[in-house]
Amino acid sequence: MVFRSKKDRYVNRLIVLSIILIGVSTLFPLFLDGINLTGTVVLMSIFLVTSVFILWVYYGVKYVFYDEYLYVKGGPFRSKIHYKDITQVAPTDDILTGYRILSSRDAIEIFYRTAILGSVKISPQNKDEFIDELIKRCPNIKVKT
Incomplete structure (x- = not known):
C-alpha cells in the first residue's frame, strides 16, 4: 500500500x-x-x-507498506523501518527539527528503536487510514492523539 505526502501552502x-x-x-x-x-x-x-534537487525531494515523498517494513522515501533520502522496531506514533506540527520526510505541517512522528534521531516525521495524505494500516502491522504500537 502506497501513501503520498500531503502538501500544504506553508511548505509550498x-x-x-x-x-x-x-x-x-x-x-x-x-x-x-x-x-x-x-x-x-x-x-x-x-x-x-x-x-x-529541492523539487525532487519535495515531490518525490511517499510512504510504502511492505510485508516486513515501512519504506519512507523523499528524493534520495530513504528509510526502511521494520515494524518490530516501531514503538509509538504521535501527531506533530514541528516540521523544522529532527529527521523528516514530509511536505506538510499536518504530520505524524513515528518513533522506532533503530532511528539515529529517535524518530521520523512524515505527512501522509490520509493520516487516519495510514495509522490504521500501521496498527494492523504493529499491534503493540502506542498511538497518541
Whole structure:
C-alpha cells in the first residue's frame, strides 16, 4: 500500500522562497560586468541542479507498506523501518527539527528503536487510514492523539 505526502501552502511557500533565494544568490553575478561564458554556465548549472534537487525531494515523498517494513522515501533520502522496531506514533506540527520526510505541517512522528534521531516525521495524505494500516502491522504500537 502506497501513501503520498500531503502538501500544504506553508511548505509550498517555503520551497518557492528557497528557490528564489538560491536563484538570486547564484544568478545575481550574471548581471555584473566581466562574467564570461564559463562563469555563466557554472552559475546556471548550480542554480538548476539545486532547484531540481529541492523539487525532487519535495515531490518525490511517499510512504510504502511492505510485508516486513515501512519504506519512507523523499528524493534520495530513504528509510526502511521494520515494524518490530516501531514503538509509538504521535501527531506533530514541528516540521523544522529532527529527521523528516514530509511536505506538510499536518504530520505524524513515528518513533522506532533503530532511528539515529529517535524518530521520523512524515505527512501522509490520509493520516487516519495510514495509522490504521500501521496498527494492523504493529499491534503493540502506542498511538497518541
